[in-house]
Amino acid sequence: xxxxxxxxxxxxxxxxxxxxxxxxxxxxxxxxxxxxxxxxxxxxxxxxxxxxxxxxxxxxxxxxxxxxxxxxxxxxxxxxxxxxxxxxxxxxxxxxxxxxxxxxxxxxxxxxxxxxxxxx
Numbered sequence: 001x002x003x004x005x006x007x008x009x010x011x012x013x014x015x016x017x018x019x020x021x022x023x024x025x026x027x028x029x030x031x032x033x034x035x036x037x038x039x040x041x042x043x044x045x046x047x048x049x050x051x052x053x054x055x056x057x058x059x060x061x062x063x064x065x066x067x068x069x070x071x072x073x074x075x076x077x078x079x080x081x082x083x084x085x086x087x088x089x090x091x092x093x094x095x096x097x098x099x100x101x102x103x104x105x106x107x108x109x110x111x112x113x114x115x116x117x118x119x120x
Contacts, residue, residue, distance in 0.1 A: 005032045006057070006071060006078050007102040011044065012110070029053045032105045034072060039105050054081050067091060074099045 006029060014023035027049070030042035043056040070092040071082050079093050086093045 005034050005096075005099065005102050006030070006073055006082065007032075007075055007099055007106070008053070008078065009106060010047075013113075015044075027053070029056075029078075030105065030109075031057060031068075032101045034101055037101045037104055039109065042109075050077075050081050054085050070094055072096045073102075 008027055008029040010025045011028050012025070014025055016023055024046060026044040027047050028042065028044050031040040032038065033040055041057055043053055045053055067089055068091060071079075071086055072094045073079055073082075074096045076095075079095055082091075083093055
């Protein structure tokens with residue numbers, strides 16, 4: 001059974017907005033498969049673009065027919081964000097006490113990004 005563990009955090013590095021060139025810290029949301037700890041989907045957006053983040057998941061998962069049977073998250077904001085969307089797709093949303101698989105995937109992602117952007 002595919003079980004998605006979504007979560008979010010702010011990227012600890014600023015990026016430049018295309019239109020204005022102003023820097024901002026993007027909100028990163030990704031889905032981690034609970035069993036394999038692989039990142040299934042990742043999206044970056046400006047703070048406040050919550051609905052766009054939720055819709056990006058279904059846009060990516062629906063064509064591949066890889067919707068999770070359940071969404072498990074310790075973050076209250078994520079549970080609330082996906083509650084209506086999940087109900088419409090027949091997916092259960094559960095609260096978890098910890099996010100070990102999400103934390104491990106986030107740590108690996110940030111380590112990888114750090115090695116890619118480090119100055120020689």
